Amino acid sequence: MTTLPDTTRPGQKKLGLVIDLDTCVGCQACATSCKEWNTQGYSAPLNDWDARGADHSGSWLNRIHGYEVKEKGQAQSRIVNFPRSCLHCETPACVTVCPTGASYKRAEDGIVLVNPDMCIGCKLCSWACPYGAREYDEVQGVMKKCTLCVDRIYNENFLPEDRIPACVRACPTGARHFGDLGDPASAVSQLVAARGGFALLPEMDYKPVNRYLPPRPRRDATTLAPEALPRGDGSAMDRLFQWADGLLAGHAGTAPAARKVSRVAAIKRRVKSAVAAVKSKSRGKK
Amino acid sequence: MHPAYSVILFTTASGAGYGLLALLGLAGAQHGQASSTAFGITAMVLALGLISVGLLSSTFHLGRPERAWRAFSQWRSSWLSREGVAAVLTFLPALAFGVVWSGLYEAPQFIAPLGIITAVMCAITVFCTAQIYASLKTIRAWHQSLTAPVYLVFALATGAALLAALAAVFGRFQPFQVWLGLAALAAVLVLKALYWRAIDAAPRSHTMEAATGLGRIGQVSQWEVPHTAINFVQKEMGYVVARRHAARLRLMVLALLLAAMLLLLVSLKAPLLALVAAALAFTATMVERWLFFAEAQHVSTLFYGAKTA
Numbered sequence: 001m002t003t004l005p006d007t008t009r010p011g012q013k014k015l016g017l018v019i020d021l022d023t024c025v026g027c028q029a030c031a032t033s034c035k036e037w038n039t040q041g042y043s044a045p046l047n048d049w050d051a052r053g054a055d056h057s058g059s060w061l062n063r064i065h066g067y068e069v070k071e072k073g074q075a076q077s078r079i080v081n082f083p084r085s086c087l088h089c090e091t092p093a094c095v096t097v098c099p100t101g102a103s104y105k106r107a108e109d110g111i112v113l114v115n116p117d118m119c120i121g122c123k124l125c126s127w128a129c130p131y132g133a134r135e136y137d138e139v140q141g142v143m144k145k146c147t148l149c150v151d152r153i154y155n156e157n158f159l160p161e162d163r164i165p166a167c168v169r170a171c172p173t174g175a176r177h178f179g180d181l182g183d184p185a186s187a188v189s190q191l192v193a194a195r196g197g198f199a200l201l202p203e204m205d206y207k208p209v210n211r212y213l214p215p216r217p218r219r220d221a222t223t224l225a226p227e228a229l230p231r232g233d234g235s236a237m238d239r240l241f242q243w244a245d246g247l248l249a250g251h252a253g254t255a256p257a258a259r260k261v262s263r264v265a266a267i268k269r270r271v272k273s274a275v276a277a278v279k280s281k282s283r284g285k286k
Numbered sequence: 287m288h289p290a291y292s293v294i295l296f297t298t299a300s301g302a303g304y305g306l307l308a309l310l311g312l313a314g315a316q317h318g319q320a321s322s323t324a325f326g327i328t329a330m331v332l333a334l335g336l337i338s339v340g341l342l343s344s345t346f347h348l349g350r351p352e353r354a355w356r357a358f359s360q361w362r363s364s365w366l367s368r369e370g371v372a373a374v375l376t377f378l379p380a381l382a383f384g385v386v387w388s389g390l391y392e393a394p395q396f397i398a399p400l401g402i403i404t405a406v407m408c409a410i411t412v413f414c415t416a417q418i419y420a421s422l423k424t425i426r427a428w429h430q431s432l433t434a435p436v437y438l439v440f441a442l443a444t445g446a447a448l449l450a451a452l453a454a455v456f457g458r459f460q461p462f463q464v465w466l467g468l469a470a471l472a473a474v475l476v477l478k479a480l481y482w483r484a485i486d487a488a489p490r491s492h493t494m495e496a497a498t499g500l501g502r503i504g505q506v507s508q509w510e511v512p513h514t515a516i517n518f519v520q521k522e523m524g525y526v527v528a529r530r531h532a533a534r535l536r537l538m539v540l541a542l543l544l545a546a547m548l549l550l551l552v553s554l555k556a557p558l559l560a561l562v563a564a565a566l567a568f569t570a571t572m573v574e575r576w577l578f579f580a581e582a583q584h585v586s587t588l589f590y591g592a593k594t595a
């Protein structure tokens with residue numbers, strides 16, 4: 001049935017992904033594990049054609065773009081890795097345009113799927129998706145899209161920690177999160193609230209469920225003015241750090257204020273603030 | 287958007303077929319039985335043949351043509367499904383009309399109602415075809431109020447040119463067929479020009495910054511594509527014709543339409559020239575359909591380097 005289920009009821013489950021553009025390193029682990037999982041699971045196989053030839057191509061459900069962003073007031077631009085897969089929209093025209101009923105949105109959790117046994121491969125759904133999230137499988141003649149790993153997340157044969165999408169499981173930096181975005185108390189919803197997560201192209205009014213977390217403001221030696229180092233307090237710890245810092249920077253003995261911000265100095269600051277935090281906490285307990 | 291030849295052929299051929307069929311229906315409603323059985327049968331076979339060729343060619347671009355029957359099921363939400371249902375339903379009154387109008391079965395009292403129902407069904411089917419495109423919010427050039435009127439007048443104009451040509455061949459040529467064809471072709475000319483003006487003026491309000499959401503930190507450009515070879519989305523959605531080339535093709539469409547009008551006018555003196563006029567109108571429609579796709583930019587191209595959409 002390609003008419004949309006009513007997803008406005010309170011407490012409606014909206015399963016989706018939250019993708020952290022700050023921590024994604026563009027390693028493609030999620031894309032390859034998505035391909036691997038989905039070529040043996042639901043709607044398998046996920047075909048490639050002419051895979052070793054000059055005109056190779058294939059259907060993938062997850063693609064990792066790279067964008068260059070010129071920030072205001074920064075001399076250098078920054079690279080943002082940008083994974084793109086189906087956003088499991090709440091009002092997706094990809095479903096309503098489907099003439100066969102192969103495309104559908106599940107009422108119980110909002111996952112958008114294609115039934116590979118009903119799809120006629122007319123490709124109209126891919127035209128209706130603003131996010132380029134659907135890819136046609138030329139070998140099978142049917143449309144493919146992210147399944148939110150519906151064959152993993154409810155799979156009782158898996159250990160509980162594996163009942164998450166393959167891409168989330170594979171990400172080495174924890175840049176992908178999976179959960180119920182319809183529940184404001186869920187970990188993913190809280191993460192979105194804390195980090196100012198956003199939806200893509202909200203003006204298209206497809207109401208994507210997936211959210212993206214913006215890159216954090218940049219702070220590193222290449223773009224920030226050197227910070228003035230805190231004055232040493234003369235403690236043994238301080239002297240040890242100063243000595244190590246100078247040694248690594250190759251100019252032991254120069255005055256601390258003349259040095260550049262270095263990694264060691266940064267570590268020192270972090271250790272110090274941690275120590276201070278522990279101290280104040282234990283003080284608070286007394 | 288990638289211009290698939292099967293879809294171009296489908297919309298052009300079936301459009302002309304529906305145009306001709308609708309006009310036959312209206313002519314039957316007005317004048318009663320066809321002037322000869324041979325003319326009636328030929329006209330009906332031509333109209334229904336064009337429609338069938340179009341429908342068949344539209345199944346060629348399906349990945350699973352053997353499942354095409356499933357496309358009749360989702361008429362509640364899908365314009366493509368509605369088009370399929372309307373196309374099949376049109377055959378019923380059309381066949382009945384053909385039988386009584388051409389005189390194969392004497393029932394003159396049914397000619398007018400069947401003719402009108404057929405004409406209305408033709409208009410509904412072409413409208414459904416147009417709505418498949420016009421309803422897509424993702425493609426600015428299609429999501430326009432003029433998209434459906436343009437499809438309808440193209441069907442009418444090619445149908446009228448065919449009717450004049452057919453009448454000329456059967457020696458039943460009449461001036462009103464020329465005036466009808468001229469009026470329809472003039473409407474095409476005006477509406478298509480207005481359509482092109484509208485899509486050129488429509489604001490390209492979607493940006494790469496908005497699509498990626500990265501506009502909140504700065505100005506965005508593409509640094510790396512996600513794959514080593516062109517993928518489905520780029521092939522299907524990423525096709526754009528060069529502006530200069532498109533401008534030339536637009537002129538070609540207008541020139542072909544004007545030539546068709548001119549020949550139709552001349553056919554008042556030499557009726558067989560209406561055949562050439564019909565061929566020109568048909569060619570103009572094919573080029574126009576190709577442009578309809580090639581000039582349409584899909585919003586997902588923003589993820590692949592397009593600055594605005």
Ligand code: SF4
Binds near residue numbers: 094
């Ligand atoms: S991202 Fe595209 S394919 Fe996924 S639900 Fe939204 S419109 Fe449909």
Ligand code: SF4
Binds near residue numbers: 098101122123126143
């Ligand atoms: S390609 Fe398949 S899923 Fe997509 S609209 Fe056509 S029939 Fe539906």
Ligand code: SF4
Binds near residue numbers: 145166
């Ligand atoms: S949820 Fe599953 S199907 Fe979707 S992108 Fe991740 S691994 Fe691929």
